[in-house]
Amino acid sequence: MLRWARGIRSLARPPDDRDDGAMTATLSPELEATLREIFDRRDRANMQPTIDEFLAVLEAHPGDPYVLYEVGGSYDTAGQEATALGYYEQALAAGLAGDPLRRCLLQYGSTLRILGRLDDSLAALDRALAEYPDSDSVRLFHALGMHAAGRSDAAVGELLAFAADRVRTPDVLRYEAALYGNAGYLIGLDEKRGRA
DSSP, rough: GGGGTTSOOOSSSSSOOOSSSSOOOOOEEEEEEEHHHHHHHOOOTOHHHHEEEHHHHHSTTTTHHHHHHHHHHHHHHHOHHHHHHHHHHHHHHOOHHHHHHHHHHHHHHHHHHTOOHHHHHHHHHHHHHHOTTHHHHHHHHHHHHHHHHHHHHHHHHHHHHHHHHOOOHHHHHHHHHHHHHHHHHHHHHHHHHOOO
């Protein structure tokens, strides 16, 4: 686990402690290629053709977590977050695994944030951070979720730690200890507020 994440708070269950009863699904190379082709053809300004293609694949592969995730993602990109949410939840319940699980948790958490469900958003992003602590995108969206939930000290702390971990320029490296120290201080302030 990253230095800055140790002791921040109790996070969602670790990946080795799944108790949801769901089987982890596998993605065939053929289906993966089909999903990739549809995704690569998408037009963010007109997502309906992409949605329709993914729905057709879902009809051929009902309940497949990877297809459910892509359908949700296409609705999400189209600005139909409420519809996307149900597909993300179905994908998670159906045993989505691997990097698609990371992306789904991130997108699900972000969608919950957009819909104003801030506690649920943080729970999804906490799980994503617990299972994928080295994911830059998860770390950044987790900080965004903290900020949206009114936990700006923790959000800035996480961003400072991220910068110290990832921006490896001589100028930043000179202040690495100060960045980590300030990150820890801000995260500590957030923790104290949480216990008060």
